[in-house]
Amino acid sequence: MTRRNISDAISNISNRYIEEAADFQIGKKGVRKHFIMRRAVAAAATIMLVFTMSVPALAAADYEPAYNLLYKVSPTIAQKLKPVRMSCEDNGIKFEVISAYVEGSEAKIFISAQDIDGDKIDETTDLFDSYSINTPFDCSSSCENISYDTKTKTATFLISISQWNEQDIIGEKITFRVREMLSNKQEYDMVLSDLDMNNISTAPETVTPTHIFGGSGTNYSEVENNFRALKATGILYSPVEGVDITAMGYVDGDLHIQVRYENVLKTDNHGYIYFQNNEGEKITCNANVEFSTDSEYQERYVEYIYDLSDIELAEYDAYGYFVTSDTLITGNWSVTFPLEMVSP
Incomplete structure (x- = not known):
């Protein structure tokens, strides 16, 4: 990404996102502080820092997903995510591991699910707690629906997985699996x-x-x-x-x-x-x-x-x-990628 692209991107960032990034940088993540953003050099430098640190980690990704990541997930996560870009298909649904990172007992995996032959996926789609990674230890996990693109019929999710007892996630490869999804939630x-x-x-x-x-x-x-x-x-x-x-x-x-x-x-x-x-x-x-x-x-x-x-x-x-919900989607989606691709 060129400096001009970064400059153009920053000019399109709304005040809401600037406030959120600024709040995080001064140690107030999770506490929204409402103020009028002036065109100060320090504020611009803060946003430039977050954006430029996020972009290299996702250099292999297209511009738009990287741009959305800046605002949809924590800046600290965006800085650590590394490109994976590996996918699989089943039951008319394409799953792609866009990026991920694994550090100690914690894994963050940014994925997309695209409906390639129908209208099963929508903005309400979730993974019905059916996702997992290969691990010999018990885990706790969460799934955040980040966005949905109506044109491409693609939903994106951020998966957070932590090993209990802080056991490190080890091995040469990591496999991410999904078995079920729910859609048409009311x-x-x-x-x-x-x-x-x-x-x-x-x-x-x-x-x-x-x-x-x-x-x-x-x-x-x-x-x-x-x-x-x-x-x-x-x-x-x-x-x-x-x-x-x-x-x-x-x-x-x-x-x-x-x-x-x-x-x-x-x-x-x-x-x-x-x-x-x-x-x-x-x-x-x-x-x-x-x-x-x-x-x-x-x-x-x-x-x-x-x-x-x-x-x-x-x-x-x-x-x-x-x-x-009245739409259950089942399948066998599995993506395996080398652990060194996403480890620190």
Whole structure:
């Protein structure tokens, strides 16, 4: 990339991106500071530094992906990413490892997924936690959807993978794999206007789950040990397709609301229920538990548990936040590249 290209690129950077880069350089990443950017030499030098440090690491990449990387990922990540440009195809989807770096127990992999023969991929596409790298140790990982190009039908993602116990990622090669993707995701945040909160059982029938998959919340650990689920009483209310409220009741003084998320192994349908009054004050659950009651673990439920002590529930409306999907894409995408290409 020439100095002229860099100069032209900087002239097109919006104030928002300049602010973000400047915030990072002065040690305030994650804290947005709003100010008017003056054409000071120091500010221009800061942006020039970030951009020029990012470009060599991605010299093999096209201009546009490198330009987008500057604004879509942390400048520190952009500085370390090294070109890979290796791809594979399956089920009409082309996966490409654009760039990556591996350092100690951490790997960052910037990839793209392009639909080459249909319309399966869109701006909502995610990798459904089905990605991995070859490693003999347990890992934690995350996937960030960076962008979607409607013209090329290409989605880009940043994958972050960390070895537990800080074990180094070792070997001569690294293999990145993906098995599934979800698309056509819909997001809802809505009042549950047809949910009758005046007809909640004070003595509901309960059952023992066949399996508890997990949960969260401040009281989850104490709830899990003695958890008995509400017995499903049929569909009380279906706020959106694929989401059914199947039971409500008070157990040991706490309100339990049970939701069945349809076909979660293929849709990843999920969400939560909360309460809000006219002043905007919210009540969220103290714990939620995901479980099954059938031997095949196919029927998945989540039970939300609320401590309503000193709360007048009649002053609140019930709300639901839900995410659903109806397009599961399966395949066997695998890219292997030499570790020395991306190691420091």
